[in-house]
Amino acid sequence: MKQITITGGNISFSCEDDDTVLRAALRAGLGFPYECNVGSCGNCRFELVEGEVEHERKDSPAYTERDVQRKRWLGCQAKPHSDCTVKVRLTDHYKPQILPVKTAGTLTEILDHTHDIREFRFTLSQPVMFLPGQYALLSVAGVEGARAYSMGNITTDGKEWHFQIKRVPNGACTGQLFDAMKVGETIGLDGPYGMAYLREDSPRDILCLAGGSGLSPMVSITRGMAASDKLKGRKLHFIYGGRAARDICGEPMLKELPGFGTDILYHPAISMPDPDNPDAWPGLTGFVHDIAAEMFGDKLKDMEIYFAGPPAMGDAVMKLIVEKKIPPAQVHFDQFY
Ligand SMILES: Cc1cc2nc3c(=O)[nH]c(=O)nc-3n(C[C@H](O)[C@H](O)[C@H](O)COP(=O)(O)OP(=O)(O)OC[C@H]3O[C@@H](n4cnc5c(N)ncnc54)[C@H](O)[C@@H]3O)c2cc1C
Ligand code: FES
Known part of the structure; x- marks a missing residue:
């Protein structure tokens, strides 16, 4: 377990050795900016003031030479190797309504919606709530790195997460899910994440x-x-x-x-x-x-x-x-x- 301190305030949080700076911050209820969670958008950039981190996804598309020069890292991919001090602007907008949790899901049902869109239904080992429109990270055996998929159902008890997934030609994760995954098998789930959830207070x-x-x-x-x-x-x-x-x-x-x-x-x-x-x-x-x-x-x-x-x-x-x-x-x- 490592301790991450954010400069300019009295804020610090713990990060498990196999977790990333962004996800640990969100688990602690902090409004760390992000969007995709897979190293592609760059919204989760922070400056490393002190300490050592390593990217989980070495070829993250959003990570540039300029980032290297400015000692910036991607929060969603950075795993701490020591206690760290980081500079990032937290905002209430990103404060999670429901804290993301790592859990496991057992595949209970597969439904075909079209020739290449399939629904995969999982029952969670530990129930976790989510809001309509949010997504989770799926860790599938044989696939390097987690993939983001949005839940298609809604929930009142957090026990069931259903994903409608489109097969990508030669895709590593969709290939495993569509061609290899069997009912009764288990995957790693981490969530909920995402800001595109239903706004119930909107009058429009x-x-x-x-x-x-x-x-x-x-x-x-x-x-x-x-x-x-x-x-x-x-x-x-x-x-x-x-x-x-x-x-x-x-x-x-x-x-x-x-x-x-x-x-x-x-x-x-x-x-x-x-x-x-x-x-x-x-x-x-x-x-x-x-x-x-x-x-x-x-x-x-x-x-x-x-x-x-x-x-x-x-x-x-x-x-x-x-x-x-x-x-x-x-x-x-x-x-x-
Ligand atoms: C927020 C969000 C929600 C999404 N929701 C859905 C959904 O509901 N339904 C749906 O069908 N698709 C969804 N996607 C797309 C999905 O996550 C995958 O990109 C897509 O299924 C292709 O995955 P693949 O492994 O089959 O293809 P591949 O071509 O093997 O992988 C491509 C994707 O995986 C990423 N990737 C590759 N290597 C790694 C790694 N080591 N670590 C992390 N990421 C890596 C790539 O950047 C790329 O995005 C969503 C994506 C995001 C960001
Ligand atoms: S959240 Fe998109 S790159 Fe980290």
Whole structure:
């Protein structure tokens, strides 16, 4: 166990030898900035004033030569080898609502949603609560490094965590999960993490934008809205995008919810209709950000917006948010990498 002290305040916390500076800070209830937890976004940078650390993921994409020169490290990957003093700006925004915990999950069920999206359901050895829209780190045997996946369910007892996962061609973790993992087997789970959770105190209607792998957190947000007394009477629009008709899913899960068709409105869209058979898809065509702009225009400014999906979709939605001058406090996402 190492002791981490933050400069400029009277704050210190303990970090287990196999933990990272960011995750230990969050476990201690501190508002250490972060987003992806896998070394890709760089939001968790801190300056090492004293002590020794080592990155868990040696090739972290967000770690640059400039960081080396400035003695900066990535909190989500830095494991302390000694007691350390670090410089970082804590903010209340990142203070966890629920402290993340390391636990284990036993796979109980696998469901197919499309040709390449599958739901993996785990029962936890130690129940841990999470908020709709949050994610966890999954440590899967045979895969180097943990991967982030968002929970698709909601919970009142923390016993079940379900993940809707899109297979990535030649992906190390999705390959193991889809091809090797069997019901009854166990993985390491660590969470909950993430800032894109359902805001129950918002007075606005909700827009969920999801593409491909972004299904899970948006389904969780929608389930959370349907179960929330505080959000009764609010409308939620769910725009889900895929390339072709075979990529589209989600409606059966949302149909089960009270208010589907009246308060919860589902709008599936494909971006690459079959040119030889354009009538085969009678629904919306185009990218989710364009459809959102067309459907809501300037009304987007009055909505609470959640989004998740591949990085290209995330960038396009961010551009729309800037163009439409939507207040950043109304926009919630944890960029996927
Ligand atoms: C916050 C967040 C939430 C996500 N939620 C979902 C979800 O709900 N559903 C879904 O399908 N996908 C989700 N993803 C994407 C998911 O985490 C994986 O990137 C994706 O499944 C590909 O993993 P792979 O191992 O199969 O592919 P690979 O190509 O083998 O791995 C690629 C990903 O793993 C990371 N990686 C590679 N090596 C390491 C390492 N040593 N340590 C840590 N990371 C490493 C890479 O940066 C890259 O992001 C989410 C990502 C983030 C950041
Ligand atoms: S690089 Fe650490 S949280 Fe993204």
